[in-house]
Every structure is written in structure tokens, then in C-alpha cells.
Amino acid sequence: MTHDPMTPSRHALARGLLGGGALFLIWEIAARGFDLPAYILPAVSEILLRFWTARDVLGGAAVYTLGEAFGGYLLGGAVGVALALCVTLVPVLRRVIVPAATAVNSVPIVAFSPLILLWFGMGAGSKVVMVAVAVSFTMFVSALAGFDRVDERSVNLMRSFGASRAAILWKLRLPTALPLILSGMRLSTVRSLIVAIVTEMLGAYGGLGWVIYQAVIVIDFVQVWAAIFVASAASLAFFGFVSFLERRLVFWR
């Protein structure tokens, strides 16, 4: 069994925790020792304390943001895979859809945010759409690469057994593409949270990005850091969950 560099081993996890602990220690000593003001760098202990005192706000914001990110993630994933499937089954579409998708993706996704906010409002809907747009391109590219890996000789073998197009899709094309679809899903987890948070900072009624934005306005940098930590933890948890699913589903590698 080859080891995927993206799936953490137990040793890597221990080293990561150790490194994080060391970083926090240096941070704490530096912040206290140099008596840095909170807007430059608050002490880690203060940030951790804020987790507790602001647990309702932070927890609620994390759930809100994760909800948006997850919704957009599923929607974008479905759109990306469906588009890749269309292109695979109707090859003529490839010359139309691939350049169009590349054109959309060549602009930083945040550039679309004023329009998306205008169209879908300040609520969760606009964030879901933004995440979906961002994720769908990654998923389109991954899924297309996956479907392209299908061996034409395998398709012919299935045809010789009398298989219909639907049977070939279900029993051959989808499982063949699954490893690349899932690695695309794994890479999209982090991207979906980034896009959700950035869009919240541009206009929202809740979420971690909104918390960060509000805290900056009232010059509460401990709150900013606390929200960043929560966002980082949420992102890692999401990534870990999808990696776990991937290892379960693609067991044959």
C-alpha cells in the first residue's frame, strides 16, 4: 500500500501537535515579554480564554459558516461532476464547456462577490452560491480527469457483455473516476471555507467572517484571532472528515 502524503499518519499528527504547542509557547512568551499591544499580537492565553467567554458567539458563527460552506460544497460538487459527465458522454460539448469554465475560473472568484451579493442578498444564499462557483470548477477539472481515465478497452468489454450505456456509466465510468472525484472533494474543503469567510466579510448577517469584520470595527483583536482559530479548526475538521471518507471509499489504492 502506498502512503498518500495528504493523509496524516499517527507520527505526523504527533509532530504537528508538538510543533503547534511550541509555536504557541514562543508566541505567548513574545507577546508577554515584549508587552505587545493586542492589535499587534495578543497573547495565546487571552485568545484561548476568549474561546470560553465568547463560546456562544463563536460556536454559532462556526455552525453558520460551516453550513454555508457545506451547502455550497455539495452544490458545487454536484454541478462540477454533472458537467464533467455531460462532457464525457457528449464529446462535442467539451470544446464549448471547457473554455467557458476556464474563463470563469481565470478571474479571482471574489471579483464576482458584489454581483452575487446583489443577486442573492446578504444572507446565507449568496455565500452558498459563491462557494458553489468556486468548488464546481475544481470538481469539474478533477472529475473530468477521472472520467478520462476510463479505459476504452474496458468499455468495449462491457459492451461485449451486452451492457447498456447506463450500466457502463454506473458500473465502470463512475467507479473509475471516483478516486479523482474524491481527491477533488478533499482539496475543495479548505477552499469552500475560505470563500465562505471572505464573502461574509464583504456583507453578511452572521458567520465567522462577519464576526471578524465586526471585531475589527470595534478594535477587538483578541476576538479576531479567536475567530481565525475557530475557522482554522473547522477547516481542519472538514478536511479530516472528507479524507477519512476518501480512504474508506477508495480502498483499492
Place this chain on the structure above:
Amino acid sequence: MMTRPQTDFTAAEAAMTEPAEPILDLRNLSKTFGEVQAIKGVDLKVQPGEFVTVVGPSGCGKSTLFNIVSGLEEPDSGSVLRFEGRSVMARDLLGNVSFMPQRDLLLAWRNVIDNAILPLEIEGANRAEARKEAERMLPEFGLAGFAKQYPHELSGGMRQRVALMRTFMFKRDLMLLDEPFGALDALTRTMMQRWLLDVWQKHRRTVLFITHDVDEAIFLGDRVLVMTARPGAIKLERKVDLPRPRNADLVTSPEFIALKRDLLDAIEEESMKTFGPSSH
């Protein structure tokens, strides 16, 4: 159990009237891809239960011939394709001929049993029953105890046996085997040949077998066909009058060697047309 009623009928008829109705009858079969003529005027009759081997220089259109007979490609117009006594289009053969390509093409996400039952699943058979049937066949294919293994856990020879088992589970009277042992080492290959004859003698299907190995062609076949260089046609046809069951020491017998010499001469002549200095 393995033969369908249609074959019994053909066999009964064959007993009364000679010659028998061939299961496969190709007349003037040709196939052109753009500028390239892959095969030209192939005439071939295969009798039910017969084991026919086909040898020829590389690129002689053997695989094109198989793609047509398995239904994947239509021959040029003017070609006649008859199967079980009826004139058919190549596509009518899809799902009616048991085809095994060169590579094993096992599905990585299916274990041995589930790979073997793939054609039955496609036919719409009950999955549990198909699995039970496959379980019973495992020992015969040297796969006892490997039901739950995945392809990446198997050796090349075992993977090939799974692919053959999949081909046998797709119970069709005509089996097409395209260099099934081509990728195996010499020792494994010899073992697989003997084993294939055992299995074939038990199940008595009609086999059309492509190889580039003359020894293999003689050892396995009732009849050996030599194809010409491209465009491929049947150059030479030899009956193999060697007793069955065949043993490994057969390959050193004078009859075997005489037959091999004839066939090699014919192949050599054809290879020279492709590679030789005399070709213009």
C-alpha cells in the same frame, strides 16, 4: 448445463447431415479504416465445440477480426457474417459471444467473485445466486480461498484466471480469447495452457483463440490458421491431428515439430513482407 438448447439442436442435426452447420461462418470478411485495409476477404468456418487457434505476424488484423466477431465493429459492406446458421450484423453479436481481451481488465474495486459475476450482473441475473455459482467455480480456476481478494492483491497469472473465469461465467457457445496468456512468463503460460485445455474439455465450448506463439497454437488447437500480413486474410489452415488429452511432452514429438516447421515457414514468409529487405 453449459450448452444452450440451440447447440443441442445443431449437434443433433450435425449427426444426421454432414457437414455440420458451423457456429460461425465468415465469408469475404473485410474491414478498412480510412486508408488502411486491416483485413481483406477472410473466409472462416468454425464448427461447434471446435478449438481454433489463429497465428500471424504482428499487425495482421487479428484483433480487428475479433472486434468484428465480438460485435464491437461492423465489417465493410459485402462481408458475410453468419452466426448459428443466421446471417447477422456484427452488432447483433454484442452480448452473444463471450469475449476475453488481451489485458485482464479486472475492475479494481471489485473482489474476485464480483469481477467474475460482472457479465451475469449485466444480464440482470440475481446477484446472490451468481455469487454462489461463482463460489462453486473457484476451485476449478485455481482460485479457491481467493473469493474476497482484490485484483491488486493477485499475481498476473491469477488475475488472468479471474478474467478467464469471468469469460466462462458468461455462458455463450462461442468464446473469443485474444492472446490471453501473452503477458505471462513462459512457465506460468505453459501451466495455464494445460489448465485451459482441462477446463475446455469439461465445458466443451467453441473457442477461437488468437496467439502469436506457434507452440501455443498447435498445443491447444484442433485447427491452426495462419494469417497473412496486412491486409489480413487466411493464408494457411492446418488440422492438428494430435491426440487429446495433450501432455507437455507432446511439443517434442515428431508430428508436432513437423507441423510447427510448416507453420513457422508460412509465418516467416508473411513477416518478411512487412519487415524483410525484399519488400519495396
